[in-house]
Amino acid sequence: MPKTKENPTVSKKQQVAEVASRRDVHAAFSWLRAHEREITEAQMELARVPAPPFGEQARTAWMLKKFRELGLDDVHADELGSVFGTHRGSGREKKVVAVAAHIDTVFPAGTAIEIRQDKDGKLHGPSVSDNSSGVAALLAIASALVNCDIEHEHDIVFIGDVGEEGEGDLRGMRHIFSAEHKKKWRDRIAYTVVVDGNGHDTIVNQALGSKRFEVTVHGKGGHSWADFGEPNPIVVLSRALAEFYKTPIYDGPDSKSSYNVGVIGGGTSVNSIPESATARVDVRSTVPAEIERISEQLRQCVVRAGMDEMMVPARQKGQRISELSPGSLRVEIKPIGERPAGKLPDDCRILQVAKAVDSHLGIPSQMRLASTDANIPISMGLEAITLGSGGSGGGAHTLKEWFDPKGREIALKRILLVLLTLASE
Numbered sequence: 001m002p003k004t005k006e007n008p009t010v011s012k013k014q015q016v017a018e019v020a021s022r023r024d025v026h027a028a029f030s031w032l033r034a035h036e037r038e039i040t041e042a043q044m045e046l047a048r049v050p051a052p053p054f055g056e057q058a059r060t061a062w063m064l065k066k067f068r069e070l071g072l073d074d075v076h077a078d079e080l081g082s083v084f085g086t087h088r089g090s091g092r093e094k095k096v097v098a099v100a101a102h103i104d105t106v107f108p109a110g111t112a113i114e115i116r117q118d119k120d121g122k123l124h125g126p127s128v129s130d131n132s133s134g135v136a137a138l139l140a141i142a143s144a145l146v147n148c149d150i151e152h153e154h155d156i157v158f159i160g161d162v163g164e165e166g167e168g169d170l171r172g173m174r175h176i177f178s179a180e181h182k183k184k185w186r187d188r189i190a191y192t193v194v195v196d197g198n199g200h201d202t203i204v205n206q207a208l209g210s211k212r213f214e215v216t217v218h219g220k221g222g223h224s225w226a227d228f229g230e231p232n233p234i235v236v237l238s239r240a241l242a243e244f245y246k247t248p249i250y251d252g253p254d255s256k257s258s259y260n261v262g263v264i265g266g267g268t269s270v271n272s273i274p275e276s277a278t279a280r281v282d283v284r285s286t287v288p289a290e291i292e293r294i295s296e297q298l299r300q301c302v303v304r305a306g307m308d309e310m311m312v313p314a315r316q317k318g319q320r321i322s323e324l325s326p327g328s329l330r331v332e333i334k335p336i337g338e339r340p341a342g343k344l345p346d347d348c349r350i351l352q353v354a355k356a357v358d359s360h361l362g363i364p365s366q367m368r369l370a371s372t373d374a375n376i377p378i379s380m381g382l383e384a385i386t387l388g389s390g391g392s393g394g395g396a397h398t399l400k401e402w403f404d405p406k407g408r409e410i411a412l413k414r415i416l417l418v419l420l421t422l423a424s425e
Contacts, residue, residue, distance in 0.1 A: 209341025
């Protein structure tokens, strides 16, 4: 089969057109169209395999089996459970083009998983869109490459990675690009294409940064009657969060920030002063300095609320502040996650190729900011984008999640053309 060599005098649009005109690539397009049913069945099969945070072992085994059945080379899992399979390039000095989709979900162990397809073809159930659709696209592209004997210059490595969601904190992708794997992956991967979620008309070119905290207020606790007046951790935490929610956000043309309290808990019974209360807080921004400013505001609000509460029992019991026993109230702010921010240069090759592919397919490219696995390579100055797996979907991270595969084909063509153009130089 012919191979497309990159010529610096040829525009990216011409390069994409050359790849798209190849007979083997047309065969792959036809293969993807003809096997939509099998792609959907694989998506539903995967969605039925539980993959709670830090518990992706069953999906790791499923992915290993699928990659081996496809006939990819060097199929293996790393120490964390991310799965790899390679479609070899024909060149001697090979770069690596990585295409990745996360296999983990947000749903805790024991979540009831019911996956069904209605008469209109829509799929329903937890993780059926995020990110079973992305993994299904990954498998479909790999299948097309193998079944249609498509040649390309550089290796294309398919990755089903763990730990993207929530407190997973991108741990799978961090591990791949860590210093530990500098020679194996970080120095070899020239381009990374992440497939996450549905849709086909956006290109994530900017990584949204975030920090996450677990805020805990500790107290002595006690009986609601006998120990009335002791500092109440729930009250302290509530005051702190209410004050924190007055923090101003300074958005501009090139900046946006947010914060959220997503989890809160504490106490044992209605007639007990709790010994502790805890909340989990998410802070996000396109500007690293804003993440730091908002995070510092959270710390100050928690400390001030604790100091204010320590004064209440003194007034109620007629004590002086100095008579309060040391350590009767303690606040703790523990970082539980951090995602680095970054933005691709407008003239980088991966972005120019993706735009050229969209132009060729008649897709109106929309640049987007998001927090995905691409955060890791982008923050390191490496070239990476995130693309959708096609179709449409909604209800992500809920039990009512859904995915409609109609229109998936154009997204698969898009991903394939991006990969082949990047892998041909």
